Amino acid sequence: MLKPGxxxxxxxxxxxxxxxxxxxxxxxxxxELVLIFFYPRDFSFVCPTEVTGFxxxxxxxxAEDTAIAGVSIDxxxxxxxxxxxxxxxxxxLFADPDGSLARAYGVFDDAEKVALRATFILDRKRKVxxxxxxxxxxxxxxxxxxxxxxxxxxxxxxxxxxxxxxxxGPSDREF
Amino acid sequence: xxxxxDPAEKKQLFERLSSVREIVFGVQDGVLTTAGVLCGxxxxxxxxxxxxxxxxxxxxxxxxxxxxxxxLGGRAETEVLRAELELVRAEAAAKPYTVQEGLLDExxxxxxxxxxGYRIVRLLSTAPKALESxxxxxxxxxxxxxxxxxxxxxxxxxxxxxxxxxxxxxxxxLIKVPRYDLGGALGATALTLFxxxxxxxWLAHRRDRWRSGMRFLAIAMSAAAAGYLIGxxxxxxxxxxx
Numbered sequence: 001m002l003k004p005g006x007x008x009x010x011x012x013x014x015x016x017x018x019x020x021x022x023x024x025x026x027x028x029x030x031x032e033l034v035l036i037f038f039y040p041r042d043f044s045f046v047c048p049t050e051v052t053g054f055x056x057x058x059x060x061x062x063a064e065d066t067a068i069a070g071v072s073i074d075x076x077x078x079x080x081x082x083x084x085x086x087x088x089x090x091x092x093l094f095a096d097p098d099g100s101l102a103r104a105y106g107v108f109d110d111a112e113k114v115a116l117r118a119t120f121i122l123d124r125k126r127k128v129x130x131x132x133x134x135x136x137x138x139x140x141x142x143x144x145x146x147x148x149x150x151x152x153x154x155x156x157x158x159x160x161x162x163x164x165x166x167x168x169g170p171s172d173r174e175f
Numbered sequence: 176x177x178x179x180x181d182p183a184e185k186k187q188l189f190e191r192l193s194s195v196r197e198i199v200f201g202v203q204d205g206v207l208t209t210a211g212v213l214c215g216x217x218x219x220x221x222x223x224x225x226x227x228x229x230x231x232x233x234x235x236x237x238x239x240x241x242x243x244x245x246x247l248g249g250r251a252e253t254e255v256l257r258a259e260l261e262l263v264r265a266e267a268a269a270k271p272y273t274v275q276e277g278l279l280d281e282x283x284x285x286x287x288x289x290x291x292g293y294r295i296v297r298l299l300s301t302a303p304k305a306l307e308s309x310x311x312x313x314x315x316x317x318x319x320x321x322x323x324x325x326x327x328x329x330x331x332x333x334x335x336x337x338x339x340x341x342x343x344x345x346x347x348x349l350i351k352v353p354r355y356d357l358g359g360a361l362g363a364t365a366l367t368l369f370x371x372x373x374x375x376x377w378l379a380h381r382r383d384r385w386r387s388g389m390r391f392l393a394i395a396m397s398a399a400a401a402g403y404l405i406g407x408x409x410x411x412x413x414x415x416x417x
Contacts, residue, residue, distance in 0.1 A: 043279075043289045043290050043293035044276060044293070045271075045275040045279070045293075045296070046272050046276065049272075081290065137270075137273055
């Protein structure tokens with residue numbers, strides 16, 4: 001699995017976006033941060049809580065100049081039907097049917113043949129600045145992910161449980 | 176057009192058929208045990224009345240033992256199954272997502288595509304009872320119908336053993352001519368075991384019911400022959416002790 005500081009593998013994949021099939025690449029995303037979250041499968045019962053959770057918080061991530069990209073091994077038709085099933089998703093769901101992108105990020109589960117529930121945040125230089133993975137049966141916290149994004153954008157040292165409006169941590173020298 | 180069997184009637188039939196195991200096991204064991212005792216004692220003891228009395232005692236003890244064994248075994252199985260079902264239900268209540276995912280995986284393994292399976296599980300999830308029973312059956316192979324009726328099983332087993340045991344015993348007690356008494360008992364045993372085998376084949380809708388009957392018969396003859404030979408082998412011990 002990639003770790004902070006690693007360059008993010010580029011990708012250029014089909015995706016479902018705004019109820020249509022499109023093609024999108026990492027290079028074309030111009031936001032300051034890019035949040036890539038891998039999830040195991042479309043049409044499942046844990047994943048939709050995450051997919052819709054990120055969609056519900058899309059405005060807040062956009063306000064933080066952060067693009068969201070969902071990735072699973074399902075094909076793009078499945079993503080399209082899945083997005084419709086969930087009432088529409090405002091960020092791209094990338095199709096990674098052979099798992100090559102998940103493998104490039106080191107989050108492909110060979111036993112289950114799906115991507116792990118992993119989240120990466122990439123900076124402006126498209127280097128990994130945050131990486132975390134969860135067990136397949138435990139969903140991620142959208143609120144926590146948003147907190148991390150906000151903390152990263154401060155460019156400051158943020159203590160544990162830092163939230164916007166809370167004082168920053170010690171200076172570089174004290175840290 | 177052929178009439179489709181009424182599911183309710185079919186369910187009742189399946190419930191009745193669950194006693195077949197006890198009936199077949201009980202009758203077979205009763206017949207074989209008693210025939211074996213008669214053969215063995217006939218080889219070792221010369222007095223007809225002593226052999227009949229010993230076989231009668233063996234029948235009474237065997238029927239009670241089999242009934243108690245079936246009841247205790249069935250009760251232990253039911254309790255373990257009930258405990259497992261309760262654990263599964265508690266997990267389903269605490270983690271509905273994992274149950275839904277597990278059921279979805281099982282449906283996909285049985286050939287449904289993921290999207291169709293998802294829709295079925297989602298539909299089932301609107302009725303928690305339906306989700307629960309389907310998940311128990313598909314994920315764990317457990318079901319409420321597996322919780323047996325130990326008391327009934329015990330009674331059925333005891334009666335079946337008794338009926339089976341009386342079949343060789345009655346001819347033996349009624350025919351008091353040496354050799355003919357044992358011949359009558361073995362004849363009745365053979366006929367009964369063949370009938371049980373044939374009946375089992377009929378229940379299973381087999382075409383080769385005769386083969387099923389012959390299999391039972393072969394087992395009976397083997398057991399009887401072995402019992403008689405063992406009796407012959409140990410008869411010198413009886414003479415020494417007397």
